[in-house]
Amino acid sequence: MTTLIDGKKTAREIRAWVADEVARTVRERGRVPALATVLVGDDPASAVYVAAKRSAIREAGMGDVHRALPPHASQAEVAAVIDELAQDRDVSGILLQLPLPGGLDAGALIDRIPAGKDVDGLTTTSAGLLARGADGLRPCTPAGVLKLLDTEGVPLRGAHAVVVGHSELVGRPMARMLLQRDATVTVAHRHTLRLASVTRQADILVVATGVPGLIGADHVKPGAVVVDVGIHRTPGGLQGDVRARELDGHAGLLTPVPGGVGPMTIAMLLANTLAAARQSPSRS
């Protein structure tokens, strides 16, 4: 039997916890944690995700600061907005929504975010801290995946985890976070030769390739834990990187799309914003 992992439920619990902790932080420190979202351009999916993040931030009692820039905004214009937010002592965290319109250098813009406000965990400094296993803010999606695995009691130490995808947003930090928890980690991607023979070794398979339905039953060891990070809008509705129907009765645990990893991305963003606010120096 395949058990579906309920990301919505865990995300709800984390969001409720964050809301309680925000209230406590406001009582004790007299400061309201705030997230600044920066949206460049008119990508419809990005607009939906940013709206969902802002609504979750407000629901948790945090401050919602938003900057929208047109699709043709220059590198210097986006940089100026980030620099202004970096200086603003009322802003605890800054999130630059990805992907950016073509022509903008995302890495250079992300690196203008001070590490203490890097609630997406994507700056070179945050990535370096993670690579070293040092404390720091972690990227939201891989942090959400780990939280789901922990909630389900999936043992990580010694388990063979295969991460399919090597993006800065998910695959690379996911591999490093699993390694930090003493999993045996293999990183594969859409170009990996004989991919199925690699993924079939996985006790835990995390798929983040951006290729709809890339992974099917042939790629999965019976009983394995399968985490589908992909999300694609198709005429038939939302679909992941995994052909979920094929895995029914084959995988041990599976995250559904929708309702699996996606809601955790937003829950972990709230948790990171709270952590950033608590770590920021007080004014007095």
Ligand SMILES: Nc1nc2c(c(=O)[nH]1)N[C@@H](CN(C=O)c1ccc(C(=O)N[C@@H](CCC(=O)O)C(=O)O)cc1)CN2
């Ligand atoms: N700066 C960032 N940009 C992007 C990130 C990120 O973590 N930081 N991640 C993705 C998109 N993303 C958040 O931005 C995101 C994707 C999916 C969901 C989600 O809740 N999905 C739901 C379905 C919602 C729907 O109907 O579309 C689900 O899976 O159940 C939240 C956030 C790229 N950009």
